[in-house]
Amino acid sequence: MKKIMVTGALGQIGSELITKLRAEYGAENVLATDIRRIESDVTEAGPFEILDVTDAKKMHQLATDFGADTMMHMAALLSATAEENPVFAWNLNMGGLMNALEVSRELDMQFFTPSSIGAFGPSTPKQNTPQDTLQRPTTMYGVNKVSGELLCDYYFERFGLDTRGVRFPGLISNVAKPGGGTTDYAVEIYYKALEEGKYTSYIAEGTYMDMMYMPDALQAIVDLMEADPKKLIHRNAFNVTAMSFEPSQIAASIQKVMPNFEIAYQVDPVRQAIADSWPDAIDPTAAKDEWGFKTTYDLDKMTVDMLEKLKIKLAVN
Numbered sequence: 001m002k003k004i005m006v007t008g009a010l011g012q013i014g015s016e017l018i019t020k021l022r023a024e025y026g027a028e029n030v031l032a033t034d035i036r037r038i039e040s041d042v043t044e045a046g047p048f049e050i051l052d053v054t055d056a057k058k059m060h061q062l063a064t065d066f067g068a069d070t071m072m073h074m075a076a077l078l079s080a081t082a083e084e085n086p087v088f089a090w091n092l093n094m095g096g097l098m099n100a101l102e103v104s105r106e107l108d109m110q111f112f113t114p115s116s117i118g119a120f121g122p123s124t125p126k127q128n129t130p131q132d133t134l135q136r137p138t139t140m141y142g143v144n145k146v147s148g149e150l151l152c153d154y155y156f157e158r159f160g161l162d163t164r165g166v167r168f169p170g171l172i173s174n175v176a177k178p179g180g181g182t183t184d185y186a187v188e189i190y191y192k193a194l195e196e197g198k199y200t201s202y203i204a205e206g207t208y209m210d211m212m213y214m215p216d217a218l219q220a221i222v223d224l225m226e227a228d229p230k231k232l233i234h235r236n237a238f239n240v241t242a243m244s245f246e247p248s249q250i251a252a253s254i255q256k257v258m259p260n261f262e263i264a265y266q267v268d269p270v271r272q273a274i275a276d277s278w279p280d281a282i283d284p285t286a287a288k289d290e291w292g293f294k295t296t297y298d299l300d301k302m303t304v305d306m307l308e309k310l311k312i313k314l315a316v317n
């Protein structure tokens with residue numbers, strides 16, 4: 001039985017990953033950690049500890065006391081926030097990752113951390129972006145993600161640590177809101193559709209980015225961690241995606257359910273520049289071939305599910 005320690009457990013991915021892992025492996029086998037405590041299922045339905053990931057000593061202590069054999073390191077600043085404070089982003093994203101890798105090496109744990117489409121840059125092929133290609137990102141977040149991919153590969157090659165990772169696209173979810181990402185518009189739009197019937201997008205019409213619904217993202221993490229290591233040619237990190245769309249297409253998908261929904265545009269130059277530097281659509285073939293990556297939600301199916309779930313959460317008709 002796995003004993004899994006998760007950092008950043010109250011973040012957008014962590015909040016739902018914890019529930020999924022506790023259902024798969026047993027609540028007592030999943031230790032959720034985060035820098036803050038916000039009462040929720042994450043903190044109440046299983047073990048929870050406060051952890052600042054820059055505190056290597058406490059991370060080591062918690063992992064040892066829990067008897068963890070798997071580390072899922074999710075704590076990180078997203079792209080737009082990292083751009084606002086690059087030095088802090090470097091210290092948190094790289095310092096936290098280094099600590100998590102070292103603790104995992106010392107305790108011989110299996111290791112997962114997400115990379116991102118942000119690991120690509122303007123010189124990367126924009127269409128059908130290959131698994132192995134040019135990675136010269138122009139954002140601090142991207143620099144962190146490429147460095148992280150290299151560092152995780154280094155720990156695998158040098159120390160034999162079982163490191164695995166994916167390059168997540170924008171993740172769309174209805175539990176915890178993302179904070180400080182470039183793709184966040186694709187979550188906000190559903191909230192605003194239900195709350196106000198309209199949305200003003202900070203990303204320009206015609207800007208394509210890869211996206212995926214959270215249930216598919218969580219399944220991808222579990223499937224990759226369970227994959228036969230002999231079949232993995234790559235490790236850090238696999239391209240994964242479910243769909244690529246631009247703002248008017250997600251608006252059109254919402255209009256199929258809410259015909260009066262309206263979209264307008266007021267472009268934020270910082271987040272637009274980040275989006276422009278990322279691929280339009282990445283190629284997940286390596287993930288499919290090496291560990292059977294698959295998705296179940298396309299744009300319209302996701303829209304129906306998002307609106308149904310958010311209606312209940314926001315108590316709107």
Ligand code: AKB
Nearest residue numbers: 078079116181182183
């Ligand atoms: C962001 O927009 O920063 C993230 C990501 C694609 O890594 N959602």
